[in-house]
Amino acid sequence: MSPSPSSSQPPSPSLFDVHTIETPEQTRLQFQIAGIGSRFLALAIDTLIQIAASVAGLFILSITGSQLFGVFNYIPQQWWTAAIIAFNFVLYYAYFTVFEIVWRGQTPGKRIIGIRVIKESGRPLAPAETIGRNLLRIVDQLPGIYAVGLVAAMLNGQSKRLGDYVAGSIVIRERKQESMWQGLDEIEPPSGALAGHRLSPGHVALIETFAVRRSELPAELRGQMAHQILLKIQAAGEVPPGLSGSPEAMLDELLRAHRASASYL
Numbered sequence: 001m002s003p004s005p006s007s008s009q010p011p012s013p014s015l016f017d018v019h020t021i022e023t024p025e026q027t028r029l030q031f032q033i034a035g036i037g038s039r040f041l042a043l044a045i046d047t048l049i050q051i052a053a054s055v056a057g058l059f060i061l062s063i064t065g066s067q068l069f070g071v072f073n074y075i076p077q078q079w080w081t082a083a084i085i086a087f088n089f090v091l092y093y094a095y096f097t098v099f100e101i102v103w104r105g106q107t108p109g110k111r112i113i114g115i116r117v118i119k120e121s122g123r124p125l126a127p128a129e130t131i132g133r134n135l136l137r138i139v140d141q142l143p144g145i146y147a148v149g150l151v152a153a154m155l156n157g158q159s160k161r162l163g164d165y166v167a168g169s170i171v172i173r174e175r176k177q178e179s180m181w182q183g184l185d186e187i188e189p190p191s192g193a194l195a196g197h198r199l200s201p202g203h204v205a206l207i208e209t210f211a212v213r214r215s216e217l218p219a220e221l222r223g224q225m226a227h228q229i230l231l232k233i234q235a236a237g238e239v240p241p242g243l244s245g246s247p248e249a250m251l252d253e254l255l256r257a258h259r260a261s262a263s264y265l
Helices: 036-072 077-102 108-113 127-135 147-154 162-167 201-216 219-235 247-261
Strands: 018-022 028-033 115-119 169-173
Touching: 028 219, 036 077, 036 108, 036 115, 036 147, 077 127, 108 115, 115 127, 127 162, 147 162, 162 169, 201 219, 201 247, 219 247
Parallel strands: none
Antiparallel strands: 018 028, 028 169, 115 169
């Protein structure tokens, strides 16, 4: 997948900047770009969580310190300094990296606010890209309060900080899955509604291409693509009345019925 060219039709007006992707499946996907405000709120929540974790660690250390005091006396002072620096580094940078890898572009703060980091192509970031993106926080936060990152975000239409440029990422606002299904017929299907149903060759190829690639897509992007493909087929009059369910399930049913009518499964 690749971002649509500048000559493509502009997205519909929105309160948020929109990132548009033209996919090989001939569908257009639009993502609302998360603004500086929502990203700052997510960062504030994550920072509070980190502070709470740090306080909890100091509390545990203060409780167990008396038992370990004899051991601590044998540790050189420079080792203590190195250990404290390493702990703070891991707590801050590993926090963002680990959560964004495990939660596919989200930290607790991002999840609460409803935003997510993805590639400009719509795919999730690879672990190496996530690591690089978060290591650039060292530069983005200079000389304090993310001044470099804030200036960079204000100078581009997608609120990108330097780490986003390195990883080729954007931060988007997540939409509820239900909103993707608006405009689809959802009537209870009568018995045998798809018996003998056929699709045009182009639409068969479209669904099959999506079916091959969908396992590597994040849930929201996968749902959007299924919705867009189904709307395209529905506009051509090839979705029989009464078909219902999620867009992806409906595409599976249409393809299954077509193959059965063509005498191959």
